[in-house]
Amino acid sequence: MVWHVSPAYGRDYKSRAEAVSDWEAGKDFVLEGLHGGTYCNIEGARQSRVSAVNIRYKRKTQVAVVSVKAAVPA
Numbered sequence: 040m041v042w043h044v045s046p047a048y049g050r051d052y053k054s055r056a057e058a059v060s061d062w063e064a065g066k067d068f069v070l071e072g073l074h075g076g077t078y079c080n081i082e083g084a085r086q087s088r089v090s091a092v093n094i095r096y097k098r099k100t101q102v103a104v105v106s107v108k109a110a111v112p113a
Contacts (some may be wrong), residue, residue: 040088044068045095047078052096057102062094062105071095087108 047067052058062068062081070077083096084107096101 040090041087042079042092043071043092043095044079044092045071045099051098055101058059058094058096058103059105062092068092070093081107 045068046058046061047069050066052061052102058098065080065082067078067080069075070079089107091107092099092105094105096099096103
């Protein structure tokens with residue numbers, strides 16, 4: 040399964056690196072499509088067994104495809 044997400048709370052990113060960094064840091068994003076408006080983050084993606092996310096950035100004109108890896112056990 041692949042999620043399509045955009046930054047939450049009015050955030051936007053100028054580069055792919057910024058978007059991916061915040062995703063990996065666990066910041067909230069908004070699901071697009073059928074579940075539009077639902078907040079999500081990397082932990083929720085892992086729990087839902089999502090394989091990748093498409094992160095929209097640069098005023099939703101660019102897309103970063105990011106693999107969601109399983110959490111490493113402590």
